[in-house]
Amino acid sequence: MSFAINVCEGLPTADRGRVESSDGFNEFVAENSKRLLRAGWLLTGDAGLAEDLVQATLSKCWRRWVKISPHTRSAYVQRVLVTTWIAGRKRKWAGEIPSEIGDAQSPTSDALRAAELRIVLLAAMEPLAPRQRATLVLRYFLDLSEADTASALGCSIGSVKTHAARGLAALRSAPGLGLELLEGGTR
Amino acid sequence: MSDLEVRVHDLFEDLVPDPPHPIDVTAIRGQFEARHRRGRVLLPLVAVALVLAVVVVNVRFVHKGRTSRPATMTPPATTSIDYGGLVLTLEHPSDWHYTHAFDGSLGPSFEIGYMSAHVEVHRFVPQCTTTARTSKCTTGGPYVTSLPKGAVFISFHIANTLNRPTERPDQIVSGYPAYIEKATAGQCPRGSTSGLIVSIYAHAPGAIPPTRYLVFDFQACASTPGTVKALYAMVQTATLTTR
Numbered sequence: 001m002s003f004a005i006n007v008c009e010g011l012p013t014a015d016r017g018r019v020e021s022s023d024g025f026n027e028f029v030a031e032n033s034k035r036l037l038r039a040g041w042l043l044t045g046d047a048g049l050a051e052d053l054v055q056a057t058l059s060k061c062w063r064r065w066v067k068i069s070p071h072t073r074s075a076y077v078q079r080v081l082v083t084t085w086i087a088g089r090k091r092k093w094a095g096e097i098p099s100e101i102g103d104a105q106s107p108t109s110d111a112l113r114a115a116e117l118r119i120v121l122l123a124a125m126e127p128l129a130p131r132q133r134a135t136l137v138l139r140y141f142l143d144l145s146e147a148d149t150a151s152a153l154g155c156s157i158g159s160v161k162t163h164a165a166r167g168l169a170a171l172r173s174a175p176g177l178g179l180e181l182l183e184g185g186t187r
Numbered sequence: 188m189s190d191l192e193v194r195v196h197d198l199f200e201d202l203v204p205d206p207p208h209p210i211d212v213t214a215i216r217g218q219f220e221a222r223h224r225r226g227r228v229l230l231p232l233v234a235v236a237l238v239l240a241v242v243v244v245n246v247r248f249v250h251k252g253r254t255s256r257p258a259t260m261t262p263p264a265t266t267s268i269d270y271g272g273l274v275l276t277l278e279h280p281s282d283w284h285y286t287h288a289f290d291g292s293l294g295p296s297f298e299i300g301y302m303s304a305h306v307e308v309h310r311f312v313p314q315c316t317t318t319a320r321t322s323k324c325t326t327g328g329p330y331v332t333s334l335p336k337g338a339v340f341i342s343f344h345i346a347n348t349l350n351r352p353t354e355r356p357d358q359i360v361s362g363y364p365a366y367i368e369k370a371t372a373g374q375c376p377r378g379s380t381s382g383l384i385v386s387i388y389a390h391a392p393g394a395i396p397p398t399r400y401l402v403f404d405f406q407a408c409a410s411t412p413g414t415v416k417a418l419y420a421m422v423q424t425a426t427l428t429t430r
Contacts, residue, residue: 029212037206042199047207052348054210118202140192141199168191177198 025065028073029058035142036081042137043085045122053088057081078142079152082134117177124174128167131155135163136171229269233287240284268403270299270345273389275403276426280304280417283339299343306331306338333377334410340376341407341418348402356388361427364388369415375408381415382408385422403427 033054040050057080061068068076125133131153138149139160150160171177188196264281267274283304301308308330331340356364370382387403407418 026212029210033210034206037210038203041203041206047204048348051206051208051210058210058212114202117198118204121198121202136195137199140196141203143196164192168195171195172191 023065024070024073025062028077032074032077033058036077039078039081039137039141040085042125042141043082043133045126053081053085056088057084060084075144075148075152078138078144082138082152083154086130086134120174120176121171124171124177128170129163131159132163132167132170135160136167139164229287237286266302268300268343270403273401273403274428275343275387276428277302277421278424279421283341297345299345301330301343302339302341303331304337304339306334306340308340331376334375334379334408336378337411338378339407339409339414341405344404344406346402346404354386356386360385360387360422360425363427365422367419367422370406370408374406378410379408380410380412381418382406383415383418383422387425387427389427 036054036057037047037050040053041047044050044053057077060080061073061077065073125136128136134153135149138144138152139146144152146157146160146164150157153160153163262281263278264283265276265278266285267276268285269275279302283302285300285302286308287300288298309332330342334340354366354368356366358365358367360367365385365387367383367385370379370384372379374384375382384406385404389401389403409415409418
């Protein structure tokens with residue numbers, strides 16, 4: 001009942017010093033956390049869980065930040081995000097309900113329509129297998145190529161194609177969402 | 188990309204909400220430091236406790252010989268489990284032994300240790316193998332696949348999350364709301380005759396935002412009828428304090 005990956009062993013003191021001084025980590029978080037949190041929302045279906053997931057992901061990555069090539073950091077973090085989420089789904093604590101509704105806003109017809117579609121979207125994604133859901137997020141939200149998605153998930157490109165096709169088919173056949181996808185446009 | 192793929196991409200972009208809070212980099216570094224502090228303090232203490240436990244067990248074995256009494260018949264002992272200054276103290280039969288087993292994960296929920304009696308425990312550390320293209324990791328797997336007669340196995344977890352747990356607390360343990368239920372057969376190792384799942388909820392001291400939940404969560408399984416009474420007694424007399 002723990003996150004399966006254990007990618008980050010303790011760094012030597014010298015490395016930790018380098019991490020703490022300056023390494024681009026803060027800048028990376030500032031630039032990418034919003035996108036990671038949104039991807040986390042797509043995976044978990046909840047803003048609080050997404051925050052927990054991204055924080056756990058960044059904690060794991062930070063400890064070996066200096067060893068990750070700057071060119072591959074984004075892909076590395078995305079891979080840890082997805083594997084952490086997949087492993088975390090095995091926990092008993094995956095079964096939670098949101099404690100609070102988000103900040104109240106004046107409802108407009110557009111906002112209500114978007115909220116309704118969000119619920120439909122999450123309902124459509126919930127029954128997907130974890131790897132199918134992760135594939136959809138990596139391919140169509142984080143815009144990874146099939147090869148990069150395969151690398152992130154630790155599977156073949158053929159498997160990615162299969163996961164994506166099944167995931168897309170599930171979304172297209174989802175009540176309330178299929179029509180939206182066939183017509184295009186959401187707002 | 189096909190037309191459908193483009194529309195799914197647009198749908199995601201349009202519908203995924205902006206996050207309510209930015210990620211706090213300081214908190215991430217704080218988690219790392221806290222874990223190292225815990226490790227520096229707890230590991231030597233656990234090592235000393237284990238050595239003492241081994242000595243005590245050996246002395247008792249030499250003087251009294253092996254006993255076949257069930258777990259519930261042994262005199263009580265006390266164990267304190269410390270997580271970041273929050274201390275859970277449990278009174279339990281003295282042949283139940285606690286093992287610190289912090290798994291190194293920094294996720295919202297992770298194991299901190301287990302208590303066992305009369306059962307062989309196999310601990311698996313997750314292993315990762317990385318090639319140029321892929322990275323695969325094994326999961327920990329079950330510590331205990333089956334319980335022999337008279338055995339007890341309890342795993343302790345900490346959850347630190349923004350979300351209120353699904354279960355509604357219906358009891359009070361040491362002044363904190365708690366949820367206690369009997370474990371089902373599927374939740375316990377083979378051979379179990381009874382089990383108990385307990386969650387004790389506490390707000391994380393000084394947590395930001397203040398709605399974070401810190402939860403001691405433990406699952407107990409036993410293979411002797413009647414042991415569940417000892418488990419209930421252990422929960423009812425548990426104390427949760429800060430140091």
